[in-house]
Amino acid sequence: MPILLPGAEQTPLNAEQHRTAQQLIVGLSPEQLAWFAGYMTAQIVNNSTLPVNDLTIAEKHDAQITILVGSQTGNSSALALQIQTLANKRSLNAVIQHMEDYPLTQLKSAQFVLVIVSTYGEGEPPDNAKELYEQLLSKRAPSLNQTHFAVLALGDSSYEFFCKTGADFDQRLAELGATRILPRVDCDVDYEASAEAWMEDVLNALSSRLGAGAQQSAISAVPVFKTTASSYSRKNPFSAPLLEKIILNGRGSIKETYHIELSLENSGLSYAPGDALGVYPSNAPKLVDALLQALHFSSAEAVVIDAKQRAIGDALLHHYEITTITRPMLQKYATLAKLEALHQLLDDGHKEAFNVYCYGRDIIDLVTDFSVRHISPQAFVDCLRKQSPRLYSIASSLKRHPDEVHLTVAAVRYETYGRRRKGVASTFLADSVDENHPVPVYIHHNNNFKLPNDPAAPIIMIGSGTSIAPFRAFIEEREAMGATGKNWLFFGDQHFTTDFLYQTEWQRYLKKGVLTRMDVAFSRDQEQKIYVQQRMQERAKELYAWLENGATVYVCGDEKRMAQDVHTALQTIVAAESGNKDSAAYLTLLQKQKRYQRDVY
């Protein structure tokens, strides 16, 4: 159904304008229209000429009235446009936000919110409203005592759960401390009349509140992050509560990649894109039990660590590394054990044998292969290495997610010597961490992996698998800043259907033009394997042109399995395109200029 303007007389337009406007409108999808309406208002309000994307709109113009729409088949969207027009006619400044690209955090600072939402399935929200709906009803929803709101619910009374979604929004917003401007209105399939009545009432209420000159007052839609010194550090990690844990790989994937959101609220910790998060893992309880058994210790037996007395069970769980055998560890153990075989393994003649023995084995293997009588718990733990934190590239920008830090973590699982083994930190995050088990973390600053200072400078990002993480942070940051520089992303993984990490986010950025271009390589979707470096080769000409135009190249990922090949690819491309034999020098120069940055692990 094409959207129709009210009759010319009901609009500020003259007949001619009305006709042209109607023509234009019929040509646009509801989404296009919503953007158009929002953008134009934005431009008028602060005649700014910034690049257009939802965030900059929300940021730049002081949206006093946010019309928040959730619509499946467009009825609600149409109504949103209608009330926006009416509002603007009363020189009230209203912006339409579609629930699918409206971050919950933005609600905190929205002053007047008009929710128009329909109900689907059996009392469920429309698809594009589900995410916001879930967040809003979850316990991480912020308090909203700044916010005033009114809800228009669309539905069909022949359904059991009539207008349920609207009702839920209405109730939840109130629970979160927001003030109801007027009672909710539930519309049946013949919604026009009741909807228009509601619009009238809401706008009257708002006009009297805001009065004329409504446009002046300013509230930033995106809370700005304030940096404050933090008392937390590597020595004194902050216990970050888990906000969200999602497995990013679709059904049927052999990958197991987690998107993890932690809260930094009240930690005073702050970071910049390119930084990493240090995580102190605990060992898997089952593994600890097995080790205690192998040693015939009871978990209660006391040991002293750093002059503090602890139960050995607790010590092995949280303080010591029990999955990797190191040389120093083995040396200490050998002296205790006085086992000939062990000493042999340690002497310089047998380095190879030593490595072979250690690879894929853990302390349990050690104490069973080389068991010792009457070793004291204290003596044993004194052999062990302290648990070491693991680093994870930060996948979020504080500008987009105040008080949060996001990670992209691949669970390490493998089998050796007939036993299934787990990477300590990755599976600690994957299996053990939940709402009730916060994660000890600290910020690991990395000044060698940073966005260019010039927001207009182009960047090229190359990553595969989890090494996409820092680039998600980069793009979020650049969007939030309204940076005008072009952004080019190369991404690779196994399968398009199941392993396209953060696919919908990239699609949104491409649509908004935040991401200038994206090239993907899915190694296992065709006979012959294809990797990012091939895609780079295919785009050699543009890629070199970008470099010549001052682009910075970022490579993140596995040294052995990727960064190497990407480096070689860059060399070949530069050589081929520049005709300059000494492409190595070219890259070294880039590195000196900090225009070739790598974050490899």
Place this chain on the structure above:
Amino acid sequence: MTEATQEQLNQRVPVERIKDASNYLRGTLVASLQDPITGALAEDDTQLSKYHGIYQQDDRDLRDERRKQKLEPHYQFLVRIRVPGGVCTPSQRLTIDRLANQYCNHTIRLTTRQAFQFHGILKRHLKSTIADINATLLDTIAACGDVNRNVMCTPNPEQSRLHAEVYETACKINQHLTPNTTAYHEIWLDNTLVASNKPDEEPIYGKHYLPRKFKIAVAIPPNNDVDIFANDLGFIAIAEADRLVGFNVTVGGGLSITHGEPETYPRLADVIGYCPKDQVLKVAEEIVKIQRDFGDRTNRKHARLKYTLDDRGIEWFKTELNQRLGCSLEAPKVFAFTSTGDSYGWVAGLDNTWSYTLFIENGRIADTENYRLMSALRAIAEIHSGDFRLTANQNLIIAQVSDAQKAAIDGLLQQYGLVKANQHSVLRRNSMACVAFPTCGLAMAESERYLPTLLDKLEPIINAAGLENEPIVLRMTGCPNGCARSVLGEIGFIGKAPGKYNLYLGANFTGQRLNKLYRENINEAQILAELTPIIQRYAKERQADERFGDFVIRTGYVNAVTAGKDFHA
């Protein structure tokens, strides 16, 4: 025909502008197919792909899960393969079978319009799939979209000679009304078939094609298996001494409604006259052109021929048609239909051939643990030298089986336990469900995946009432579009929301009367509670040969629907 002005275009629905800008159905399909960031097509192209027989869908079971995972919906494609009159060769059948397992979800769907459907094809496999389909001399063009669809024809194996003639007519109509555009070959077959590069033109359709889909069926009385009155245009074969002489012409059928919009209603076609067989193409073409010129392009829910007819009146239509024909249709000849169903099992045809009609529940061919239907049909196709026929009831006929081969094929039917299928209850064998979840984007409730379990619960009730041998036409669709012709079921179910259906009663057994809403938005328990007493009473009080659909009207459960306009009355 005069092309639309910009002014007119602006008043029309968006799809019309997409067609207008598409350069004869090309749009940006080529670019869409190459876009590596999404498994979907550009929005406008999803409209155009339909004309190529391709619907974009996504696995709705996974939608929520994948949204949370920040993955786009599991986009995949439905490909509909035209099989005029439902007749195809064993080797074509084998290609379909191979493709289903190579690129699709390992199933084949026989449709209610005698076509094959593939589900679950990924964008990157579309081209190879379409190419292989064409290589086996089947095609997908115009299987969907605002054009004439696959032309149906009673497969009718027992009267081979008459069928041969009528079937040939159906194929001619199908061919005659196939779009001319070379876009199809250009996009899917890399132009192989089209030598000339002269600009496209569509002498029959014009560049805006039709306002809406257009459906044609050809019936051979006494079978109305094709549900001729559900079609925009129908031809009822009139034979003299087993020889085809001409056709009665029916116009204005269409079944779809929209919940809560009484201005949308189903309508059965009117018989407007008779034409000798050599006039058929001309009549078909002119009727298509009338709809092209007068169909409502400003509202897709009011765009089918049935509305054009009711808006302007049947007399206007006849005059317009006779004018365009330069002669008038003769008065209709007498005809009689006895049923819309298929008769299962072996039947002897003329020239001592045999055919076996196999019940295929909801038209879904797949291998399951204890019923390896797909493998069985493959095995049969490998030795069969006759042909296969898809019925309008989603069933399959192994036709033209020679005396010599009958034993071998019967052997395979036994070996794979296919004969069991024909031992299903009479109720089940007279039932149909549309596809609905998980692939259909318009589904509001389950259909194909649910009807079998509902039948499990209805069968005992039927048996207890002693009606186990009484055929009752039962049809279910997951939404009011009515793809399994639910408004022509003596018992009809139309989905409203997950687990909730509207219950309709009172269509007649020969597809010549629509049913009527009896209960709205009810769940399974309510369905059984509503139907049980009616079924029991039918068993006790029915008159001699009284059909269920007639009984519920006589006993006042619902009023008879005599015209589409009273459907909601």
